Amino acid sequence: xxxxxxxxxxxxxxxxxxxxxxxxxxxxxxxxxxxxxxxxxxxxxxxxxxxxxxxxxxxxxxxxxxxxxxxxxxxxxxxxxxxxxxxxxxxxxxxxxxxxxxxxxxxxxxxxxxxxxxxxxxxxxxxxxxxxxxxxxxxxxxxxxxxxxxxxxxxxxxxxxxxxxxxxxxxxxxxxxxxxxxxxxxxxxxxxxxxxxxxxxxxxxxxxxxxxxxxxxxxxxxxxxxxxxxxxxxxxxxxxxxxxxxxxxxxxxxxxxxxxxxxxxxxxxxxxxxxxxxxxxxxxxxxxxxxxxxxxxxxxxxxxxxxxxxxxxxxxxxxxxxxxxxxxxxxxxxxxxxxxxxxxxxxxxxxxxxxxxxxxxxxxxxxxxxxxxxxxxxxxxxxxxxxxxxxxxxxxxxxxxxxxxxxxxxxxxxxxxxxxxxxxxxxxxxxxxxxxxxxxxxxxxxxxxxxxxxxxxxxxxxx
Amino acid sequence: xxxxxxxxxxxxxxxxxxxxxxxxxxxxxxxxxxxxxxxxxxxxxxxxxxxxxxxxxxxxxxxxxxxxxxxxxxxxxxxxxxxxxxxxxxxxxxxxxxxxxxxxxxxxxxxxxxxxxxxxxxxxxxxxxxxxxxxxxxxxxxxxxxxxxxxxxxxxxxxxxxxxxxxxxxxxxxxxxxxxxxxxxxxxxxxxxxxxxxxxxxxxxxxxxxxxxxxxxxxxxxxxxxxxxxxxxxxxxxxxxxxxxxxxxxxxxxxxxxxxxxxxxxxxxxxxxxxxxxxxxxxxxxxxxxxxxxxxxxxxxxxxxxxxxxxxxxxxxxxxxxxxxxxxxxxxxxxxxxxxxxxxxxxxxxxxxxxxxxxxxxxxxxxxxxxxxxxxxxxxxxxxxxxxxxxxxxxxxxxxx
Numbered sequence: 001x002x003x004x005x006x007x008x009x010x011x012x013x014x015x016x017x018x019x020x021x022x023x024x025x026x027x028x029x030x031x032x033x034x035x036x037x038x039x040x041x042x043x044x045x046x047x048x049x050x051x052x053x054x055x056x057x058x059x060x061x062x063x064x065x066x067x068x069x070x071x072x073x074x075x076x077x078x079x080x081x082x083x084x085x086x087x088x089x090x091x092x093x094x095x096x097x098x099x100x101x102x103x104x105x106x107x108x109x110x111x112x113x114x115x116x117x118x119x120x121x122x123x124x125x126x127x128x129x130x131x132x133x134x135x136x137x138x139x140x141x142x143x144x145x146x147x148x149x150x151x152x153x154x155x156x157x158x159x160x161x162x163x164x165x166x167x168x169x170x171x172x173x174x175x176x177x178x179x180x181x182x183x184x185x186x187x188x189x190x191x192x193x194x195x196x197x198x199x200x201x202x203x204x205x206x207x208x209x210x211x212x213x214x215x216x217x218x219x220x221x222x223x224x225x226x227x228x229x230x231x232x233x234x235x236x237x238x239x240x241x242x243x244x245x246x247x248x249x250x251x252x253x254x255x256x257x258x259x260x261x262x263x264x265x266x267x268x269x270x271x272x273x274x275x276x277x278x279x280x281x282x283x284x285x286x287x288x289x290x291x292x293x294x295x296x297x298x299x300x301x302x303x304x305x306x307x308x309x310x311x312x313x314x315x316x317x318x319x320x321x322x323x324x325x326x327x328x329x330x331x332x333x334x335x336x337x338x339x340x341x342x343x344x345x346x347x348x349x350x351x352x353x354x355x356x357x358x359x360x361x362x363x364x365x366x367x368x369x370x371x372x373x374x375x376x377x378x379x380x381x382x383x384x385x386x387x388x389x390x391x392x393x394x395x396x397x398x399x400x401x402x403x404x405x406x407x408x409x410x411x412x413x414x415x416x417x418x419x420x421x422x423x424x425x426x427x428x429x430x431x432x433x434x435x436x437x438x439x440x441x442x443x444x445x446x447x448x449x450x451x452x453x454x455x456x457x458x459x460x461x462x463x
Numbered sequence: 464x465x466x467x468x469x470x471x472x473x474x475x476x477x478x479x480x481x482x483x484x485x486x487x488x489x490x491x492x493x494x495x496x497x498x499x500x501x502x503x504x505x506x507x508x509x510x511x512x513x514x515x516x517x518x519x520x521x522x523x524x525x526x527x528x529x530x531x532x533x534x535x536x537x538x539x540x541x542x543x544x545x546x547x548x549x550x551x552x553x554x555x556x557x558x559x560x561x562x563x564x565x566x567x568x569x570x571x572x573x574x575x576x577x578x579x580x581x582x583x584x585x586x587x588x589x590x591x592x593x594x595x596x597x598x599x600x601x602x603x604x605x606x607x608x609x610x611x612x613x614x615x616x617x618x619x620x621x622x623x624x625x626x627x628x629x630x631x632x633x634x635x636x637x638x639x640x641x642x643x644x645x646x647x648x649x650x651x652x653x654x655x656x657x658x659x660x661x662x663x664x665x666x667x668x669x670x671x672x673x674x675x676x677x678x679x680x681x682x683x684x685x686x687x688x689x690x691x692x693x694x695x696x697x698x699x700x701x702x703x704x705x706x707x708x709x710x711x712x713x714x715x716x717x718x719x720x721x722x723x724x725x726x727x728x729x730x731x732x733x734x735x736x737x738x739x740x741x742x743x744x745x746x747x748x749x750x751x752x753x754x755x756x757x758x759x760x761x762x763x764x765x766x767x768x769x770x771x772x773x774x775x776x777x778x779x780x781x782x783x784x785x786x787x788x789x790x791x792x793x794x795x796x797x798x799x800x801x802x803x804x805x806x807x808x809x810x811x812x813x814x815x816x817x818x819x820x821x822x823x824x825x826x827x828x829x830x831x832x833x834x835x836x837x838x839x840x841x842x843x844x845x846x847x848x849x850x851x852x853x854x855x856x857x858x859x860x861x862x863x864x
Contacts, residue, residue, distance in 0.1 A: 066628070067619035072612050097633070121612040122630035125605075126685035129627055142686050146633035 001073040003092055003118065005043060007036050007080045008050040010114065010136025015159050017321035018356035018373050018422075019295060021415045022339045024051035024059050026080025029263055029278050030163045031170025032178050032227060032244050035080045041181045042088050047078070050131050054414040057407040065132070075124040077131065079115045083155040083166055084173040090152075091116045097123060097147040101140065102154035114140040115154040119147060160336050160354075161318065161328045164291050167276055168224060168259030171242040175206075175225050184208060187219075204241060223258055231262075252284060263296075265400055273308075275334065280400060291351075292334030297396055300337075301345035301362075308334040308351050318352035319370040321422075328352065338373065340393055340412075347378075356422070357415055358389045372422035373415065382427040386416045485545075577696035577861050580604060580727065584708030585614060587701055587732075588628070590847070592618065594854045595626040602691035603628045604718075606711045607670070607682070608638045608651055629691070631712050632682045634673050638711040641667040642740065650707055654740040661739035661784035665706050668757065670714040684717040692721040697861055700762060701732035702848045705750055706741045713758035723760045730860060731762035731816065732853065735824050735846050739784040746791050751814035761815035764860055766853070769820035776826055776844050790818060821856045825849040 007026040016025055026035040026049060039047045048068055049060045056063045069075065074096050078088065091100055097119050101112035114136045119127075123146050127139040143149075157163060187202035196215030199205050204221030207213070210230040217237045219226050224242025231249040239245065239256040246264035255271045262268055263279030270283060273290040277283070281294045285302035292306055309332050310316060316333040317325045335353040337343070343355075344362025355361065356373030364378030376384035390412060394404045507520075521529050576599040581591055588603045595601040603626060605611050611630040618626060638650040642663040650668070654660050673680050692698060700709050713719050722729065731754060737745050745753075747767055755761050772787055780786065790811070811818040829845045 064622075064624040064626075066615045066623070066626075068615075069612055069628075070616040070619050072610060120634065121610065121615075122635060123633045123685075125611045125615070125629045126633065126687050129629070129687055145683055145686075 001071070002045070003074045003076040004068065004071050005039060005045075005047040005076045005078060006050050006068055007039055007047055007078045008131045008136070009052065009080050009134045010131075010139075011134055012081050012113075012136070012156070012158060013052070013134055014322055015320055016157075018354065018419070019160060019293065019336055019338050021357045021373060021419065022055070022411060023278075023295070024049060024055055024080060025157070026051070027059060028157065028163060029261060029276055030083060030157065030167055031261065032174035035078070035082055038082075038085060038174065038177070039078050039088060041177050042085060043092075044181075049080070050077075050128075051080075052134065053132075054411055054418065058405070058411050069121050069124055069128060072121065074118055075121055077114075077117045077119070077124075077127075079113070079136070079154075079156065081156045081158070082115055083157065083170055085154075087116065087152045087154055091118050094118050094150075095148070096120050099140070099143045099147045099149045100152045100154070101149055102152055102156065105156060105158045110137065112140065112151070113156065114143070115152065115156070117143055117147065119143070123147065159320070159326070159328065160293065161330055161333050163276055163293050164259075164274060164333065165330060167261055167274065168242045171227070171244055171259070171261065172224055175227070178227065179206065182208075201241075208247070229264075246279060274332070278339075280397075280402075290334045291332045293336045295337060295339035295341065295357075297340045297393065298337050298342070299396070300343045301347065303345055304343050304347040304349070306335040306349040306351070306353065308332045310351060316352040319354050340389070340396075342392070343367075344378070356419065358384060358393070358412065360384055360389070360392075372426075373419040375423065375426070377427075380427055383420075383423045386413055389416075575599065578602075578691075578694055579697050579699060580691045580695040581699045582606075582709055582712050583699070583701050584609070584703035585617060587703030587708060587848075588614060588626075589617060589621065590702055590850045590853060591699065592621065592623045592626050593850045594857060595623060597854065597858055598625065600691075601626045602687070602695075604631050604688050604691065604712060605629070606638075606708050607631050607636045607715060608711055610635065629685060629687045631684055631688050631715060631718055633685060634680065634682075636673055636682055637671040638714065639669050639671055640665045640706055640741075650711065655704070655707075655738045657740055662743060663740055664743045664745065665741055665753075668706060668710060668714065670711070682715050682717075684715060684721070688718065689721050692718070692725050692727070695725060695727040697857065698722055698725060698727045698729045699732065699857065700729065700754065702734070702853065704738055704741065705734060705745075705753060706738075710753060710757045713754070719758055722758065728764065728860065729760065729762040730857060731765045732823075732848065733765050733767045734788050735768050735848065736780055736785040736787055743784060744786075745788065747788060747818070748791070748813050750788065751816055755814060763817060765813065765816040765818050766823060766856055767818055767820050768823040768848075770822045770824050772824075772846060773826065773844075776846055779843060780846070790820070819856060819860065821852070823848055823852050823856060825852070 009025050013020055013025045016028065020028065028034060033041060036047060036049055050065060050068065051060045053063045056065065061068050076092060078085070087100055091098065099114065100116040102115045104110045104113040123143070127142050130139040130142065155166070184206045187199050187205040187207060191202065192199065192213065194213065194215045197213050198218045200219070201221035204225045205219045206225065207228045208230045211228050212232040214233060214235050216235055217233050218239070220240045223240065226239050226241040227244040229245060229247040231245045231247060231251065233239070233251045234253055236253045237251045237256070239251070240258045242258060243256050243260045245251060245262045246266065248265040249262050250267045252267065252269040254269045256262070256268070257271070257273035259274040260272050261276045263277055265280045266277050267282045267284045268277065270286040271288045272283070275289050275292045275294070277294045278296045280296045281298035283289055283300040287300065287303045288305045290306060290308035292308070313331060315327050315329050315331060317327050318333065320326050333351050335349040335355070337355050338357040340358040341355045342360045347361060347364060348366045350369045353367065353369045355371045356375065358373055359371050359375040361367050361371060361375070362378050374384040374386065374389060375381050390404070390409055393412065397404050576597060579594060579598045579601045581588060581601065581603045583591065583603065584606055603614065605614050605628055611628055614628040618628065639647055640650050641647050642660060643666050644663045648654055672682050703709060731751065733747055733750050734742065737743055742750065747765060751761060751765060767788070767790060777787065790813070824846050826844050826846050828842050
């Protein structure tokens with residue numbers, strides 16, 4: 001009987017807020033896959049997910065996922081922050097009650113982090129509760145009492161910028177699994193008929209048979225693989241490897257520079273460099289997107305551009321919820337836009353800018369570096385009414401023939417309530433005249449206290 | 464009529480604390496109405512009104528009649544309003560903190576929902592699962608010899624929430640019992656279904672830890688189990704087979720000590736019927752003495768079914784060497800005065816446990832069939848613990864504080 005394989009979130013998810021308010025860490029794309037997709041691709045079968053309760057009905061096995069331990073087969077847990085997983089097949093061949101740990105990475109205090117475990121259902125029941133609540137460290141302490149612990153080399157995502165800095169290499173590392181899964185030949189083995197599709201190093205260029213390549217275009221595989229799924233590449237596009245274009249996407253006269261991943265069903269134009277677009281997002285017009293991450297259902301207006309390098313050539317700092325401004329240690333870093341973010345035309349974003357879930361920003365030349373979830377406006381920011389935001393989300397998804405499910409709507413509403421404290425001090429959504437009044441200041445004070453209480457309840461463990 | 468008057472008086476007296484603000488409000492309304500009346504009179508005398516105003520203001524009636532009519536209408540409206548107001552739950556805020564809740568703005572919160580730990584078998588945990596709705600957490604510690612995934616499988620079918628199952632140890636162990644015939648058996652052999660063993664009962668039991676190539680593995684108790692026991696407000700033993708579901712876990716020293724050290728109230732749900740080959744001939748005291756023997760403690764409470772069992776159901780059980788587990792007449796004589804409850808009362812004590820007798824069972828129709836003769840299934844009426852009755856009894860014990 002096959003192991004029950006479950007990807008889980010540990011304490012590290014907090015470093016990815018607000019990007020992961022509406023998706024588990026194991027659903028963040030880096031390379032050709034998300035962690036969950038990568039595990040499934042390696043194993044050739046779907047894997048279950050264990051995530052925060054408000055996400056569980058959309059991405060997991062429900063809020064009370066008892067069905068995960070219903071089988072007598074061993075249970076294999078996989079850390080949802082893991083990048084490539086060469087250790088996964090080895091773990092599945094280990095004797096029952098074997099735990100894999102790894103060095104958490106530079107600058108992090110923990111001695112080891114739990115990356116995987118193959119354990120009996122009895123032992124799984126002893127740690128499931130911890131993992132349901134993202135307590136990976138507590139689970140590891142418990143597993144050490146009962147199981148054999150093996151230290152392995154494993155790469156993990158620790159901070160949002162790791163998605164960007166690892167993406168290029170991860171595309172190359174994922175390629176073997178991807179080709180094994182899909183079996184496409186390279187363009188060296190199956191050359192294209194169209195002479196106006198210029199292919200550099202065709203042995204590193206892989207194109208789905210249903211992809212539409214409207215020449216003239218250039219696919220450059222000299223610095224890394226170029227993977228084009230069943231997408232449409234419009235004329236005058238240039239794609240430089242390592243890069244990946246997901247199924248159903250349209251590349252419109254775009255320059256896709258190295259280390260870029262475009263997920264499924266995106267429309268991309270202009271210049272994109274070293275960025276990750278999760279999927280179902282549009283950046284259809286001119287404008288530069290560099291070293292950035294875009295969640296799902298993001299729309300970027302024409303000529304909206306981000307900076308990814310300081311004039312001082314200093315390292316870029318980025319706000320992380322619960323930690324404040326953190327020095328990323330990298331020179332080039334763009335913006336991080338959470339799911340359902342909409343940006344108007346001509347908006348300029350600083351390097352390290354973070355915009356929270358569902359925010360709608362327009363009519364501003366330079367957007368603030370940090371914008372909380374569900375924010376509406378430009379010159380003046382106010383809370384985005386959740387009903388309005390959901391109406392927009394429903395329309396946007398409907399254009400791609402996808403229905404906003406009840407579970408997704410409930411999740412968005414829950415995130416809206418969860419993040420209300422971060423919008424303290426904004427103009428009231430419905431009554432601007434109330435600003436400055438006693439009622440408003442009381443509400444602001446209450447919201448600030450609520451935000452502080454939430455942070456105090458879950459103090460950050462990493463610096 | 465008297466009853467109606469009593470209800471009216473009771474409801475209105477519940478608003479006694481509102482009399483002053485209501486009187487003040489009435490004075491305000493009267494003053495406002497007077498002012499409005501002067502305003503209308505001035506308007507009436509200075510401005511020429513259309514014809515329908517003559518009828519609208521009842522000018523065809525004498526002024527005294529108009530006054531009486533309007534006062535009557537106003538009084539009736541006032542009575543209806545106060546009546547409706549008295550039906551709304553208006554609770555005077557008490558500034559004195561109570562032992563069941565703390566004062567918060569606008570209402571009093573009830574006591575926090577309890578944390579519950581359960582030691583039972585599969586059917587028992589399914590019966591108790593509805594209790595999870597009333598608990599902040601409910602951790603079911605599965606018997607050490609049972610595969611925990613069976614419990615997860617069953618509970619996921621029923622889509623229980625807030626009920627968590629945890630194995631007491633990292634690996635399963637074997638439990639061996641010695642019957643009064645001198646023979647030893649693995650508890651998983653289904654002794655209760657062996658007709659030849661029906662007249663006997665268990666006289667001893669022991670735990671056999673798992674053997675590996677390195678030798679005998681010590682049985683370490685999982686941290687979640689220890690935490691659940693330490694933090695629980697109530698530890699419930701049962702319902703379920705005494706020797707198959709409850710006592711095996713008490714053979715683990717660390718777990719036994721955790722239960723003894725816990726401040727939780729320990730509640731034993733006594734079996735409705737004896738089990739052939741396991742507890743044949745046992746009464747409430749014998750069940751409790753086994754817990755004391757193997758667990759080293761006496762439960763604080765024992766829940767015993769007091770419902771009369773239908774003769775035909777009893778006959779069927781007797782044929783299977785099973786008899787109801789009731790208190791014996793001697794046990795009724797063992798009483799003590801309890802000072803722990805809000806109301807001091809005499810209580811029956813058996814083996815140090817306060818006996819709570821209640822209607823806990825309900826009879827159900829059950830289809831039975833054997834693997835040997837699957838086509839010969841038959842429906843029989845069996846007695847089972849009723850989930851709602853049992854949950855109510857346990858919550859009542861917890862409510863007493």
